[in-house]
Amino acid sequence: MNSRRQFLLASATALGAVAFPAIARAGQASARIVIVGGGVGGATAAKYLKLADPSLRVTVIEKNPVYIRPYGSSEVLNAHVTMQDLRVSYDALRHKHGVAFVFDAAKSLDPVNKTVTTASGKVLGYDKLIVSPGIKLRYDSLPGYSEQLADSQVPSGWIAGAQTALLAKQLQSMRDGGTFVLAAPPNPYRCPPGPYERAALMTEWFSKHNPRAKVIIADPKDSFVTDETALLGWNRLYGFQPPAEYRTKLAAKLQPSTQPCALEWIQAKAGGTPQRLDAKTMTLHTAGGAIKADVINIIPAMVAGQIAFDFGLTNDSGFCPVHRATFESTLHKDVYVIGDSSIADVMPKSGFSANTQAKWVARVITDGLAGRDPGTPVWENTCYALAGKDYGLFVADVFKIKDDGKIGRINKARYLPLDATPAQIRLSAVYQQAWIQAFTQDIFA
Amino acid sequence: MRLHHLTLVLIGLVFAIGLLGASAPAFAAPAAPAAVGTPAAATLPPGPKAPPSGAAMAQTCAGCHGTDGRLHAAAFMPLAGMPKAQLAQAMRDFRDGKRPSTLMGHVAQGFSNGEIDAMASYFAAVKPE
Numbered sequence: 001m002n003s004r005r006q007f008l009l010a011s012a013t014a015l016g017a018v019a020f021p022a023i024a025r026a027g028q029a030s031a032r033i034v035i036v037g038g039g040v041g042g043a044t045a046a047k048y049l050k051l052a053d054p055s056l057r058v059t060v061i062e063k064n065p066v067y068i069r070p071y072g073s074s075e076v077l078n079a080h081v082t083m084q085d086l087r088v089s090y091d092a093l094r095h096k097h098g099v100a101f102v103f104d105a106a107k108s109l110d111p112v113n114k115t116v117t118t119a120s121g122k123v124l125g126y127d128k129l130i131v132s133p134g135i136k137l138r139y140d141s142l143p144g145y146s147e148q149l150a151d152s153q154v155p156s157g158w159i160a161g162a163q164t165a166l167l168a169k170q171l172q173s174m175r176d177g178g179t180f181v182l183a184a185p186p187n188p189y190r191c192p193p194g195p196y197e198r199a200a201l202m203t204e205w206f207s208k209h210n211p212r213a214k215v216i217i218a219d220p221k222d223s224f225v226t227d228e229t230a231l232l233g234w235n236r237l238y239g240f241q242p243p244a245e246y247r248t249k250l251a252a253k254l255q256p257s258t259q260p261c262a263l264e265w266i267q268a269k270a271g272g273t274p275q276r277l278d279a280k281t282m283t284l285h286t287a288g289g290a291i292k293a294d295v296i297n298i299i300p301a302m303v304a305g306q307i308a309f310d311f312g313l314t315n316d317s318g319f320c321p322v323h324r325a326t327f328e329s330t331l332h333k334d335v336y337v338i339g340d341s342s343i344a345d346v347m348p349k350s351g352f353s354a355n356t357q358a359k360w361v362a363r364v365i366t367d368g369l370a371g372r373d374p375g376t377p378v379w380e381n382t383c384y385a386l387a388g389k390d391y392g393l394f395v396a397d398v399f400k401i402k403d404d405g406k407i408g409r410i411n412k413a414r415y416l417p418l419d420a421t422p423a424q425i426r427l428s429a430v431y432q433q434a435w436i437q438a439f440t441q442d443i444f445a
Numbered sequence: 446m447r448l449h450h451l452t453l454v455l456i457g458l459v460f461a462i463g464l465l466g467a468s469a470p471a472f473a474a475p476a477a478p479a480a481v482g483t484p485a486a487a488t489l490p491p492g493p494k495a496p497p498s499g500a501a502m503a504q505t506c507a508g509c510h511g512t513d514g515r516l517h518a519a520a521f522m523p524l525a526g527m528p529k530a531q532l533a534q535a536m537r538d539f540r541d542g543k544r545p546s547t548l549m550g551h552v553a554q555g556f557s558n559g560e561i562d563a564m565a566s567y568f569a570a571v572k573p574e
Contacts, residue, residue: 398555434520
């Protein structure tokens with residue numbers, strides 16, 4: 001009896017010793033990946049993790065049961081699409097790809113015990129955590145502005161939702177000959193060509209529906225990413241005359257204009273920097289003076305999403321430092337920060353950046369769990385933007401880690417050429433629409 | 446300074462492999478394309494100069510050309526199952542300005558011949574739906 005028990009014990013130990021690596025491997029194969037945020041970054045990561053290894057247990061924590069896409073959302077303002085068109089379902093991720101969703105707000109991180117706690121008190125353990133919380137709008141960065149005002153009277157609409165609908169209603173019902181002021185944000189911010197596309201699309205819409213209306217961009221900057229090609233487009237479409245420093249380069253291509261342009265861009269050096277909002281009188285005070293308006297759209301300064309702060313992932317810049325080769329946080333192990341919240345050097349804060357960062361992190365995690373080397377990282381960005389409904393622009397980038405250890409651009413040319421043919425310009429607008437469709441499929445379908 | 450150091454390390458590596466009995470020319474000749482994704486490549490430190498894998502590069506195309514190059518109802522070219530030579534030639538022509546494009550020429554500038562071939566091999570092996 002005794003010896004039999006000893007024998008059983010011994011064989012159990014031996015079995016255990018032999019079986020252990022197999023168990024460990026099985027354990028790794030069904031590792032728990034928690035993703036905070038179901039936007040472009042989080043949803044892409046979830047899909048690509050499951051594609052790479054269907055046995056992974058992938059859970060997304062997201063407070064909204066339906067995604068409202070921010071990319072292309074300015075097209076609600078010019079009535080090209082509806083709010084309904086911005087809604088994207090999580091059904092394919094859940095039922096086709098087997099991603100679990102917890103519709104709740106993530107509240108806190110315990111990086112030692114490796115758990116995330118939600119607002120309702122649910123505790124989720126993880127082996128790897130991906131945090132993709134987007135941006136937080138600093139409504140308080142402009143004196144006189146607040147989130148309450150943004151929700152009720154002076155919308156921002158930079159995170160698509162109820163404010164987008166409010167802004168659309170205000171713009172489409174603006175009084176005849178009224179003034180629309182758009183306060184552009186300081187760098188860095190989400191969707192670099194976006195504020196300028198928004199102003200241009202409204203200029204075009206007003207030209208048909210409210211021809212005496214004015215559009216003013218009050219800018220705390222002197223330039224923006226697609227400026228040359230956008231200003232040329234505005235010249236052709238709206239008779240815009242670019243500031244002096246652009247005229248030399250664009251000279252031969254610019255068309256003279258006899259009428260004042262409905263669209264005005266006030267650079268920082270011309271006094272455009274927004275300084276204070278007086279909502280009562282609907283006046284935006286800038287460094288150069290007061291602008292009274294009928295509709296004001298404030299796109300305020302931005303930092304990493306609130307969750308990044310609550311999780312202790314930010315540094316003094318308000319964004320999240322990461323190891324470039326993996327996007328793992330430099331502050332917490334096994335926590336990866338992707339998308340707008342991460343510090344990714346020259347990569348813009350765009351949906352496309354978040355999408356390729358997410359795919360890379362999915363590869364880093366699945367290869368890491370399988371003991372493989374993920375190799376050398378590569379990322380891309382493509383931002384399409386419109387100067388008008390049928391006038392497309394873009395910026396295109398390929399990124400790798402350069403010799404200085406930072407993420408750098410590999411390609412030289414980035415923009416629509418200044419001598420682009422009418423066909424290339426129109427095709428770029430066709431591609432802008434096609435991109436919204438293809439991109440949404442790559443993430444959510 | 447940095448480059449010089451890297452060169453020394455590389456020379457050292459080739460030399461060390463030679464000492465171990467592997468033939469140095471064979472190691473040096475096929476360099477990038479053949480080494481991609483092979484177990485031998487994984488034993489070397491990856492280094493920022495090593496080309497990314499075909500799969501990693503292909504993922505960056507998917508935002509416009511569909512997951513794994515499978516795309517439905519959009520204006521872009523689906524890449525899944527495209528013959529390797531066709532895709533590789535198209536990318537070279539976009540890059541070298543021989544074929545007009547909107548932004549593909551810019552994107553193609555980001556990739557070497559070896560990288561383009563690795564990407565094209567990846568897509569050629571994907572079954573179109």
